[in-house]
Amino acid sequence: MVWWAPAIALGLSVILVAVRRGEGVTLTAQATAILMAMSVGFALDDPSYELVAPSPSSLLHRRRWRVLVIVPPTAVAWMALVWWQGPSDSEETWVLAAMFAGLVGLSLGVAGAAGRRSRGRGGPVVAPIILVALILSSALPPRWRPMPMGDVPGGWSALYIRWWSVAVVGVLMLLVSSRDPARRRVLRAR
Amino acid sequence: MSSGPGYAYSSRRVMRALANFNGRKLLVSWGLMTAYGMALLGTGIFLAAAMTQDDVSFGDDGWTVAVGFYMFAIFTMVATNYAALRDRREGTSEQHESLPADSRVRSGGLVLATAWPFIAATVLLGVVTAVTAVWLVVPSGVQLMAVIQTMVFVATLGTLGVALATWVPNPFVAPVVAFALFIVQTPEAPAGWHVVFPLAHLGSVYLAGWHTIYLLGLTLIFAGIALVRSGARRWAVAGLLVGSVAVGVSLAVMTTQVCSGSTCLF
Numbered sequence: 001m002v003w004w005a006p007a008i009a010l011g012l013s014v015i016l017v018a019v020r021r022g023e024g025v026t027l028t029a030q031a032t033a034i035l036m037a038m039s040v041g042f043a044l045d046d047p048s049y050e051l052v053a054p055s056p057s058s059l060l061h062r063r064r065w066r067v068l069v070i071v072p073p074t075a076v077a078w079m080a081l082v083w084w085q086g087p088s089d090s091e092e093t094w095v096l097a098a099m100f101a102g103l104v105g106l107s108l109g110v111a112g113a114a115g116r117r118s119r120g121r122g123g124p125v126v127a128p129i130i131l132v133a134l135i136l137s138s139a140l141p142p143r144w145r146p147m148p149m150g151d152v153p154g155g156w157s158a159l160y161i162r163w164w165s166v167a168v169v170g171v172l173m174l175l176v177s178s179r180d181p182a183r184r185r186v187l188r189a190r
Numbered sequence: 191m192s193s194g195p196g197y198a199y200s201s202r203r204v205m206r207a208l209a210n211f212n213g214r215k216l217l218v219s220w221g222l223m224t225a226y227g228m229a230l231l232g233t234g235i236f237l238a239a240a241m242t243q244d245d246v247s248f249g250d251d252g253w254t255v256a257v258g259f260y261m262f263a264i265f266t267m268v269a270t271n272y273a274a275l276r277d278r279r280e281g282t283s284e285q286h287e288s289l290p291a292d293s294r295v296r297s298g299g300l301v302l303a304t305a306w307p308f309i310a311a312t313v314l315l316g317v318v319t320a321v322t323a324v325w326l327v328v329p330s331g332v333q334l335m336a337v338i339q340t341m342v343f344v345a346t347l348g349t350l351g352v353a354l355a356t357w358v359p360n361p362f363v364a365p366v367v368a369f370a371l372f373i374v375q376t377p378e379a380p381a382g383w384h385v386v387f388p389l390a391h392l393g394s395v396y397l398a399g400w401h402t403i404y405l406l407g408l409t410l411i412f413a414g415i416a417l418v419r420s421g422a423r424r425w426a427v428a429g430l431l432v433g434s435v436a437v438g439v440s441l442a443v444m445t446t447q448v449c450s451g452s453t454c455l456f
Contacts (some may be wrong), residue, residue: 004360004362005362008360008362008363008366009362009366012366031373034369035366035369038362038365038366038369039362042361042362121279123361123362124272124361124362124365125220126365127268127362127365127366127368127369128220128221128224128265128268128365128368131368131369131372132224132227132228135228135231135261136231139231139235
């Protein structure tokens, strides 16, 4: 199990929050959310991807355990960091949580899709893709931004909808990329 | 007794061959493809503004080009780091240890391979600058120095990617550094120490020249750090020393001259 990436991300996030405590809660929470979401993608990295491919345990089953082991502790750690910063507005906290969920979903989806094409080593491409997605989103006018880091027309509800949509798209990518590769080949042979 | 010079000649040839091989692979890697995309996005926004608006200038509106190539440099670092970690990722380190080309030669090949993205950035920025000069207005001396700094910055971050891979062989480190470079901003209140920021835009050709020397010094330091990991060689240590002197002297000159009173040349 790849623990070092979330551990590095958590360590850096703690330092970031400690340094910036009391100033710019939103910016710090966004930075720590991006950092920790980037690390979650490494959870799906599996050096034994090809060795265990023919085992009765399916790819989806193996990935599900990896996600269950990594994502809940990471989410708890991130929420503890947000709580430590002391956000003033509960609405803002929930939007930040939606953003964290969206980024984690995207991270898992990208890692799953990339891992399928790179023999179980999709982690390294997650961070660049998240950064590119955020840059491209910021280059669009606010009303069209799929991953908004600031205010958009429509207020809180628009932010919720967009970030939860990103999360759903990410999870769907993960599910589609976790189909059993061997089963696909059998169906094609027919 | 004649094997020494012969071996050195052979090592240089192998290093050059590895640099060309790795460099060509880098140019078509996903990291560099993303880098081209970022550079083209920044350039495209500037060109679109130039076509649709009046009084567009390189000085006021060219920042999108600068940001695009800043991202180019960041993704070059990610790409060189990913390339330098290939042996570790594929589990071929031990196989390569058995080859006649030792680890110093292989590291040298990786460091020299960063010349290829540097050339790509130079060509792209050269075209953008030439088009701007013909179409809008000839960039000023300070603006040309900013363009040169951006080219050198690609080489700086390229060698940083290799140095990170040799000393901290962990695929999560380069993305974290990339993220830090992505979010880092020069503080609004100007101060002399802001010259340490890699793309600090200095308002005089003289100081911008020193800032270019600073970036070249950093490039030599990162290259030296990457090379001494597999055993200190005279030229690697010399590179480290020359780079350290260049960084030290340039920082001393810039920090003492960039601000006079409350006015800074940023």
